[in-house]
Amino acid sequence: MSYQVLARKWRPRTFEDMVGQEHVLQALIHALESQRLHHAYLFTGTRGVGKTTIGRLLARCLNCETGVTPNPCGECSSCQEIQEGRFVDLIEIDAASRTGVDDMRELTDNVQYAPTRGRYKVYLIDEVHMLTNQSFNAFLKTLEEPPEHVKFLLATTDPQKLPVTVLSRCLQFNLKRMTPEHIAGHLRHVLGAEEIPFEEPALWLLARAADGSMRDALSLTDQAIAFGNQKLSASDVSNMLGTIDQRDIERIVNALVEGDGPALLAEISRISDFAPDYSVILADLLSLFHRVTMEQVVPGSADNALGDAEQVQALARKLSAEDAQLFYQSALIGRKDLTITPDARMGFEMTLLRMLAFRPGADRREPPAISSGGQSAASEPRDEPDPAPTPQVEQKQPEPEPESTPEPEPEMPAAPPVADEDASWLASLDAQAEAAGEYEESYPLSDEAPVTEEPATAVAAEPVEQAAPAPEPAFVEPDPAIEPAVEQAPEPEGEFVWHRDFRSLGIVGMPGNLASHGAMSRDGDVITLTIDEGHARLLNSRHEEKILAALRNCFGDSIQLRTEQGNPGPDTPAAYEERQRKARQEAAEASIRRDPVVKSIVERFEARVVEDSIRPAETSRR
Ligand SMILES: [Zn+2]
Incomplete structure (x- = not known):
């Protein structure tokens, strides 16, 4: 195990080494x-x-x-x-x-x-x-x-x-708490010296998750390096932490500022794939609007403590003071609502829609014009439209005049455009993919497929750059013939199998990440989680409360939780998912290599398939 390697290796040896x-x-x-x-x-x-x-x-x-x-x-x-x-x-x-x-x-x-x-x-x-x-x-x-x-x-x-x-x-x-700025700076230094490629937003994610502790920051970084296969991409770190990064926050806020409903819903749909802790996202938004207001009232006061000074300054110029206040208040109320809403994503969505619909200056006679401004998104290819958002908008409209019929249904939230040319190209190639027809409409196969423009060697040179646009993976269905091998599960039906059914407990964020590294045993009402040292030491009582709540939700209120440090063995949800992911990846790569169209293009253009860019279609696993 490589955890703690950084924390030990980079323990300060002199006063000069100490940060902050x-x-x-x-x-x-x-x-x-x-x-x-x-x-x-x-x-x-x-x-x-x-x-x-x-x-x-x-x-x-x-x-x-x-x-x-x-x-x-x-x-x-x-x-x-x-x-x-x-x-x-x-x-x-x-x-x-x-x-x-x-x-x-x-x-x-x-x-x-x-x-x-x-x-x-x-x-x-x-x-x-x-x-x-x-x-x-x-x-x-x-x-x-x-x-x-x-x-x-x-x-x-x-x-x-x-x-x-x-x-x-x-x-x-x-001693002062470490600011995210200090932590990000130190991580930048450590990773540079360790020659581990990283994306800047990944550092800020880790810095904020560390909550003032440099030791935790380094432990989390070790985990993230293992999780991301010796590199740190923002999307991997987001995934690991159950948070989203600053660019996601930026996209949400931009959609709000532009009054672009479809873009907003598309963004919510996209980040929901990461199973984030919505309460943390709202906290991020609160902090952002707080800083925007500070910048508006006292220009120049926005420091770069969260790596977002530029964004704060731009928003301070763009947003009216009323909007900043409204957004702040809505996020605050939204966080309270999250604890009682039956579905966290719904609560989160409502909060953002409220921000959009009740902005001062919006015409209150008309239904909120959230369907405007999304032309570009609407014409893009989309996947699994989520019908949930739309009715929510309608229910909470501000006293619609009886005679005013609402605008036609807002367009379904579009999935983010498949921006990566390679990805869309590969997606359109896969004739077996069920969704292929849909993709081909927008991305007809063309002789000028951009495969030759992307030298395969780029991957080796800048691995993180390549891995970065993870939100737009190539859509490749795993070969159904190989799938049964992946499901190595002759488990009894209907019984809860910890490593297999863990996700159904719905434990998100850090508690989910930590619990997923544990093995479960149950003795009567006492459930024991055995977690390895590196993860066990990150576990605090807040995490345990969340895990216990989820366990009680599933197994009844009499459940007690014990956590112990030890070797969890191979049957942890994290290990299980990693095995599944590997198998799916191999299946996807195999199916791409076998694909006749790919074969012919490889031959015709002397091209190479960039295997790192192949992603199995993540089918509703999260
Ligand atoms: Zn000495």
């Missing part, structure tokens, strides 16, 4: 240079911002054989042993697991002895707020009058829980 905590580092460097050292430091901040990392660095600064220094050499045996976690005079204690008074006594007794190897005995106590009151009392005396050779480095996510007697004896440093 300059205010703290400056003070520490100054103290080290002037040899004015306090005996107890307290580092506070949310998880993954570098509290224990700074502690370990400081331990090296204090014990480097070259002397107390802000620039430890990294080569002496003290530096190396600290780095490898085997330095006898650095005592790391995780208070979350060692809360007994006895442990604390042992520690305080031990404090009296001089360091064995180093200059200072350094106690690094993580999650120090977890100590029991008795432990604190045992600890306090030592903290009050520690021997010269002892330094205490305390870390906590929750300083409010510390007794004031402890707080008052420590020099406190509050």
